[in-house]
Ligand code: SF4
């Protein structure tokens with residue numbers, strides 16, 4: 001049972017998060033339901049709670065109760081409601097399931113951004129201890145790592161040993177190293193946890209003769225998924241501080257959609273500061289290298305049919321539609337487009353932190369059906385996409401639906417079609 | 427000491443990318459009793475930092491880590 | 507004017523217009539006063555310059571291309587309803603001021619014929635469109651999405667339209683009397699002509715004005731403010 005204090009706290013968070021955008025959105029939604037066909041989760045399940053406007057409606061009900069004349073005079077007409085247990089349970093499912101793809105915003109005639117509501121929903125739940133546990137644990141672990149980096153530095157560097165050996169072999173240069181903490185480097189590259197986004201980029205940077213340094217931290221931001229701006233800021237701040245200390249000119253975010261969105265569009269607003277360096281998406285950097293001739297790809301070297309999936313945070317919400325396509329088309333002999341694509345592309349179903357939340361496993365599987373159909377139609381054997389969450393989700397869809405495709409990151413695709421002195425180890 | 431490291435549950439997390447190894451440990455920790463031990467084998471080097479950080483923030487303990495060829499093995503003890 | 511008409515079709519009209527205007531301005535001020543988040547919310551592709559951005563804003567807000575993409579029938583009725591609404595505005599304006607160029611071109615008879623055809627068509631289209639909106643709400647998932655406010659608003663508008671249609675369509679349209687009434691309102695001496703006072707339509711007119719008043723009063727506090735805020739929402743899209 002939710003207590004009175006918890007209710008007050010949730011309402012307080014809503015009050016704090018209320019700004020001009022939210023007021024517009026609260027007031028102008030006509031509940032026309034046009035957004036219903038935009039959401040892959042509603043379309044796949046038919047569950048009205050997943051209809052974008054229904055998710056927003058939960059916040060609207062609470063807002064009306066506490067902050068509007070209508071809610072006070074005619075509560076039942078406008079369905080003004082206190083955040084009771086039922087509402088909070090619905091809010092949990094509606095908010096944490098949302099992949100933040102913003103396809104609904106694209107289709108809403110008033111461009112209402114449902115994620116504005118779902119992120120407030122998450123923040124309210126976090127405040128009263130009802131947030132998604134696993135996302136909180138992941139966020140705290142990341143912060144912990146940031147606060148105790150001295151303890152982890154050697155472990156992390158140790159973990160890179162094998163990768164570095166492989167890197168030397170591939171580029172045929174025994175003196176090649178993976179630079180960490182290189183003062184005055186031009187760019188700081190923030191990879192993902194593990195080495196699968198470090199090795200290929202090390203090769204690409206090396207071949208492009210780029211002046212770079214590797215961040216000790218991973219790009220993913222579970223604080224953002226959790227819905228807690230304070231945690232999200234702390235997590236991003238780990239490599240912001242690192243970049244400042246090294247004096248780099250650009251911070252390159254690996255193939256991770258939300259991490260790029262956080263840095264390019266949200267961080268400065270959270271931290272109320274202007275960053276002294278540029279934020280770049282790694283696809284954009286690779287694209288530049290290719291355009292400038294700093295790395296050379298073998299045209300048509302990939303013979304199997306290839307398709308490209310626009311990650312929501314890279315395409316619709318990040319602005320890179322053509323750069324990744326140009327890279328794929330530069331190496332693919334047979335490129336096939338999915339329809340719809342670009343700003344109308346269907347979300348794969350794996351965003352918003354869902355890949356880490358087992359409670360949404362079934363939903364992820366079901367709501368990925370649109371993507372499955374799209375992929376099937378192209379007949380592609382390889383799918384390339386520059387987002388880790390998309391890849392994890394599509395891997396799962398591939399397996400469960402026997403799609404028989406190979407899923408590749410952009411950087412792996414690039415490395416595979418480069419002429420390297422050293423052979424790929426078996 | 428020796429029998430303290432007898433795992434109550436073994437998790438094969440090889441091939442999983444970060445943060446999934448950590449997520450699996452978290453999901454399974456309640457499957458052993460307090461004081462029980464999970465032996466988790468992961469191949470992603472990111473787990474070298476992830477799993478110990480997770481253990482510290484959640485109040486559990488990594489009692490031992492070891493390398494097994496290319497893999498990383500963690501003995502995680504449930505403390506609460 | 508009898509006292510009921512005087513209250514409903516006289517005093518209340520002023521109150522309603524005042525609430526509508528002050529309320530709407532108040533809502534806009536309320537929006538503008540709230541701090542704007544510094545998060546850039548735009549989606550891509552982004553309009554490259556302010557001109558294109560304005561063009562996109564106009565297209566999105568007036569032609570609803572995304573609705574056309576999603577639900578053709580809905581688009582048809584929504585566009586029809588909004589166009590009819592604009593026509594309706596000019597139709598009522600004609601009770602205050604003659605649209606002179608049109609009048610000169612068509613002559614008195616021609617103008618009357620045009621007005622009755624267009625007015626009739628608008629009245630019927632609005633009735634059909636709002637009936638469609640109302641029926642649509644009874645269908646899942648719109649039913650689950652709707653709150654009582656949505657039905658009440660539609661019922662109020664339907665009643666308003668129906669009463670208006672009755673005045674426009676059922677008998678010879680008494681243009682002169684309605685003009686007298688409108689101008690009496692404008693001169694703050696609300697009065698009905700003798701013709702209206704002694705006709706049974708007086709009650710219909712009273713009811714028509716009453717529902718219009720209610721709509722005006724409720725407007726600033728309802729989702730109808732999308733007529734103003736919709737533009738702001740669509741502007742955020744290309745921020
Ligand atoms: S499309 Fe927009 S206005 Fe219509 S119900 Fe959805 S959010 Fe509301």
Ligand code: SF4
Nearest residue numbers: 039098099101102104
């Ligand atoms: S952002 Fe995506 S997942 Fe969330 S409600 Fe909108 S369409 Fe659905």
